[in-house]
Amino acid sequence: MNATSADDARCSDEAPNLEQLLGDPWDAGNPFGYARGIAADERGESDECAESMLDQWQLNAEFVPLRLGGRWSCTEDMIHRLRPLFRRDAALGLGYGVTSLMAAVNVWAAGTPMQQQELSRLLLSGKKVSIAYHELDHGNDFLRNECVSYPSDTGSFFIHGSKHVINNVHRAAAWIIFARTASTPGARSHSLFLLKPDQAMPGSWHVLPRFHTSGVRACHLSGLQFNRLEAPPASLLGEQGNGAEIALRSFQVTRIVLPGMAIGMLDTGLRLAADFAMKRRLYGDTIVSLPRVRRFLSASLLDLLSMDCLVTAAARALHLAPQHASVYAAAVKYLVPSVLKESLGDLSIVLGARAYLRDGKYAMFGKLLRDIPVVGLGHAGGTVCLLTIMAQLPTLARHATNHAPLATALFEARSPMPPFDFSALSIAARGADTLLGTLASGLDVLEAAGEGGTSLARLVRELSAAFDALCSTSRRLSPAQIGPAAPAASFELAQRYALLAMAAACLGVWLIQRRDSRHPFLQNPEWVTAALARIRWRLAHGKPLTSESLDEPLALEVLRRVDDNLSFCLSSTPLHGSSHVCHQH
Numbered sequence: 061m062n063a064t065s066a067d068d069a070r071c072s073d074e075a076p077n078l079e080q081l082l083g084d085p086w087d088a089g090n091p092f093g094y095a096r097g098i099a100a101d102e103r104g105e106s107d108e109c110a111e112s113m114l115d116q117w118q119l120n121a122e123f124v125p126l127r128l129g130g131r132w133s134c135t136e137d138m139i140h141r142l143r144p145l146f147r148r149d150a151a152l153g154l155g156y157g158v159t160s161l162m163a164a165v166n167v168w169a170a171g172t173p174m175q176q177q178e179l180s181r182l183l184l185s186g187k188k189v190s191i192a193y194h195e196l197d198h199g200n201d202f203l204r205n206e207c208v209s210y211p212s213d214t215g216s217f218f219i220h221g222s223k224h225v226i227n228n229v230h231r232a233a234a235w236i237i238f239a240r241t242a243s244t245p246g247a248r249s250h251s252l253f254l255l256k257p258d259q260a261m262p263g264s265w266h267v268l269p270r271f272h273t274s275g276v277r278a279c280h281l282s283g284l285q286f287n288r289l290e291a292p293p294a295s296l297l298g299e300q301g302n303g304a305e306i307a308l309r310s311f312q313v314t315r316i317v318l319p320g321m322a323i324g325m326l327d328t329g330l331r332l333a334a335d336f337a338m339k340r341r342l343y344g345d346t347i348v349s350l351p352r353v354r355r356f357l358s359a360s361l362l363d364l365l366s367m368d369c370l371v372t373a374a375a376r377a378l379h380l381a382p383q384h385a386s387v388y389a390a391a392v393k394y395l396v397p398s399v400l401k402e403s404l405g406d407l408s409i410v411l412g413a414r415a416y417l418r419d420g421k422y423a424m425f426g427k428l429l430r431d432i433p434v435v436g437l438g439h440a441g442g443t444v445c446l447l448t449i450m451a452q453l454p455t456l457a458r459h460a461t462n463h464a465p466l467a468t469a470l471f472e473a474r475s476p477m478p479p480f481d482f483s484a485l486s487i488a489a490r491g492a493d494t495l496l497g498t499l500a501s502g503l504d505v506l507e508a509a510g511e512g513g514t515s516l517a518r519l520v521r522e523l524s525a526a527f528d529a530l531c532s533t534s535r536r537l538s539p540a541q542i543g544p545a546a547p548a549a550s551f552e553l554a555q556r557y558a559l560l561a562m563a564a565a566c567l568g569v570w571l572i573q574r575r576d577s578r579h580p581f582l583q584n585p586e587w588v589t590a591a592l593a594r595i596r597w598r599l600a601h602g603k604p605l606t607s608e609s610l611d612e613p614l615a616l617e618v619l620r621r622v623d624d625n626l627s628f629c630l631s632s633t634p635l636h637g638s639s640h641v642c643h644q645h
């Protein structure tokens with residue numbers, strides 16, 4: 061997606077609001093309501109009516125760059141516009157939606173103008189596109205993939221082999237296939253192809269049996285078997301041998317976008333848990349008055365806000381600091397799924413046995429518990445993302461700078477940015493680390509404002525020292541310590557980097573928000589102090605957490621947002637329908 065005009069990436073509110081289309085979640089007849097979502101999950105098939113309403117909303121247009129007739133201009137905006145779908149049903153978000161984006165980004169990154177036009181035409185007419193990287197025998201070790209594509213005398217290629225656990229292949233109008241084009245091992249051994257099943261010779265391919273999953277059961281995963289499928293020269297994406305490089309650039313977008321949208325799942329989990337806690341009476345009072353329950357609710361709000369800060373900074377970095385996006389995207393794709401899982405697990409303690417029932421008022425919570433692991437499993441597991449960070453730690457450490465000016469644009473949610481340019485993305489990070497540099501530059505800001513003695517400044521000083529320590533260890537890492545056979549200690553360094561990136565993002569966002577009186581909750585330092593304390597707790601492997609006095613304002617904020625029917629993310633947006641759970645059940 062190359063630049064067309066200076067305001068290509070202007071974040072806009074002009075696109076239709078998906079939350080309005082999704083209607084009241086507690087309306088049993090609503091195709092996007094919880095009851096219909098759970099029924100679709102039980103059947104293992106999407107709700108047809110919901111899909112056709114998303115067709116009418118032209119959801120695919122979100123994935124098509126503005127210059128090709130779509131609505132993708134500002135990546136942060138795309139995440140915000142589609143998050144409501146994940147608040148309702150991740151199976152629709154992923155199965156109906158985002159896997160088409162995972163496929164399309166490869167074409168926007170490397171396709172010819174004709175390939176890009178062809179794909180945008182398909183997407184804008186509501187068609188699905190599948191991305192076929194994965195082979196069961198090789199998992200994330202995708203440079204060993206065996207599905208082969210060999211040249212013929214006529215200049216075409218023949219694709220032979222199979223792909224597994226691929227979304228939507230049975231109904232896709234196009235496939236992006238990752239296939240081996242050189243027998244020698246190495247980074248230039250594979251290429252990508254854009255093919256349309258309706259142009260393929262019958263008998264040269266068939267769809268393999270469906271895979272069934274524990275969560276997102278309405279997603280249709282199967283595989284493809286190719287038997288000398290002819291791929292004309294014009295189907296090659298980019299140059300022969302560039303498949304891995306194109307994929308690694310494309311992942312930088314999707315590894316931020318998918319977790320960024322999936323944060324919506326925790327929003328719904330927190331709403332259900334808070335509602336339950338406000339209604340469930342034990343020991344003569346509602347359980348929301350119990351300190352431990354308040355701790356779980358407030359911690360979950362903190363997690364949600366912290367993840368939103370990280371996603372905001374990473375999505376903006378795609379436009380503003382693309383030379384670092386590979387490492388920020390890996391931090392998001394490792395950390396967000398694991399925090400989502402942990403936080404939802406804690407909320408399940410609030411719901412107790414209700415979290416385990418597949419029917420009744422809180423059945424949606426059980427579906428969330430089943431669905432949420434997929435955020436971490438699909439499209440690169442956490443381990444691979446830690447490997448991406450780890451491999452870059454020595455370089456990042458060498459370029460770590462203190463006392464650079466605060467990179468305010470990275471944190472100023474929804475403010476205009478330069479257009480996103482795929483060609484500016486880099487496989488390996490270069491230059492000063494703008495996001496992590498915020499720990500030092502943010503501390504400078506606090507000290508200059510005479511706030512160097514606050515609890516917040518003390519935490520920032522501690523986290524900044526943790527980053528310095530990480531850098532000095534990282535500078536000494538040998539190549540063997542940062543490759544696939546790295547020791548567990550190297551993985552821990554990469555985990556610490558991701559947590560510190562989240563801390564830096566929280567601080568950066570707050571330093572912007574403190575000037576904005578429209579959001580008193582975000583303006584106040586209480587939430588960011590508690591968020592950094594929680595990150596420090598994660599870094600210290602569970603040493604004592606914050607004092608309970610920090611829980612209270614957060615627990616109150618959870619209850620206020622439940623009552624006012626507002627989302628729990630940074631933007632605190634109004635939600636559709638009734639504020640409390642299911643009067644009709």
Ligand SMILES: Cc1cc2nc3c(=O)[nH]c(=O)nc-3n(C[C@H](O)[C@H](O)[C@H](O)COP(=O)(O)OP(=O)(O)OC[C@H]3O[C@@H](n4cnc5c(N)ncnc54)[C@H](O)[C@@H]3O)c2cc1C
Pocket residue numbers: 159190191192193194198199200201224225226227273276279281434437438439440441442443444447543544545546
């Ligand atoms: C719902 C869903 C939808 C999907 N849709 C698609 C799709 O549309 N297209 C597509 O191509 N694929 C798709 N996939 C496949 C998915 O991308 C792969 O399954 C996944 O990326 C590979 O995961 P794996 O656990 O099989 O990885 P593996 O590589 O087999 O890894 C297994 C585990 O080994 C350990 N491990 C691996 N490497 C190391 C190391 N160096 N050091 C230490 N431990 C290590 C880790 O714990 C890792 O999780 C989908 C999967 C799911 C679940």
